[in-house]
Amino acid sequence: MTPAGLFVSFEGIDGSGKSTQARRLAEVLRAMGHEVVLTREPGGSPGAEEIRALVLQGDPDRWSAETELLLFTAARRDHLERTIRPALAAGKIVLCDRFADSTRMYQGLSRGDLRASVDALHALVIGQEPDLTLLIDMDPAAALSRAKARATVEERFEDFGQDLQDRMRAGFLALAQEFPDRIRVIDGTRDETAVAADVMATVSAALPVGAIT
Template identity: 50%
Template sequence: MTAQGGDLRGRFITLEGGEGAGKSTQVKRLAATLSAHGIEAVLTREPGGTPGAEDIRALLVTGDPDRWDAMTETLLHYAARRAHVEKTVKPALARGAWVISDRFADSTMAYQGYAGAVGREAIADLHKLVLGDFQPDLTLVLDLPVEAGLARAKARMQGGIRQTLDVAEDRYERMGLAFHETLRKAFHDIAAREPQRCRLIDAGGDPDQVAAALWQAVAAKFNLTP
């Protein structure tokens, strides 16, 4: 079921995209806009979202780019995702809150399935095993040319914007340009395959422009007042 099915009364929205696309900024802005419309919004992230999943996050986003192979990464991501969904996402949805997540399963499909060559079928099979048919109600894919995104990510690191505990979270950013080009194509393909769930958003504008585009997509999907 989707987050709208059964007794899950809230809505589950995920933001996806390559490095430097601005997801962390935009999840906060979207949550603030929902709150202004009287909707409780729970912010979360992947990998992470529970104490145990945050421990797994540290294994994935720090260290040498060759620390893990793609299949090992996939298994770690889904171990964290299972805890995240069961302990954070579903309980919030069940009480009627809307959950906004900085990354979810589409990132695993793009990073490990496409760029890591694990394959779409293997990722889909694992998702079914771990989460059944649970999927977001809406996925907003922030799209940005690779070099621009990596430049943003580098500037963010040099500018000290990240919190102290996140300073070393650049493992994926240090993977090669070809990896990131494949990643961008992957997100485009994912969005094209599931147009009812996914919206591709141009992330090249300033934060206000991107936030407005995101809110327009959310309002249209859920029949909210713009």
């Protein structure tokens, strides 16, 4: 019988360092002998990656929050079917850079009063939460400066400015209080190595007994 996998998501405002920490954790876990799937949202499957280009590129006003909600949910469903669930069924560790909590924040809270719609659609179409969520918390001004310095074509949400990032940070911290059994807050203001140590310690505690080698 194949043991159940572990589903870990990374959340935080743009530029918080969550993507870097997800990559670092994947490298450490693989070196320990674990099978790891490192993925991202929006994206993580061919169809979802096509939707990623639609929602992360272009003018900030390209889509309404309601339309974004539908697009992100469609991408997440494809990602779940084709990548996440098969990996978990095979007993692998799935590390996902963003999941439903980002939709709860970006479309459900920070760009409109759509949280009830986000949760209803999530329950109807997705119906799954990570086993553990690591919220990398950081000052919005510093995080936004870091995010803009990357100078990629996927800057649509960064272009909404610091006001959105301020509301996002407050929303994520409130979400951590709402789901204390799942979400762990990690201080992202420190150097990468210190943050990575906390990330590893938190994930190690969630691994099945005997999985740490």
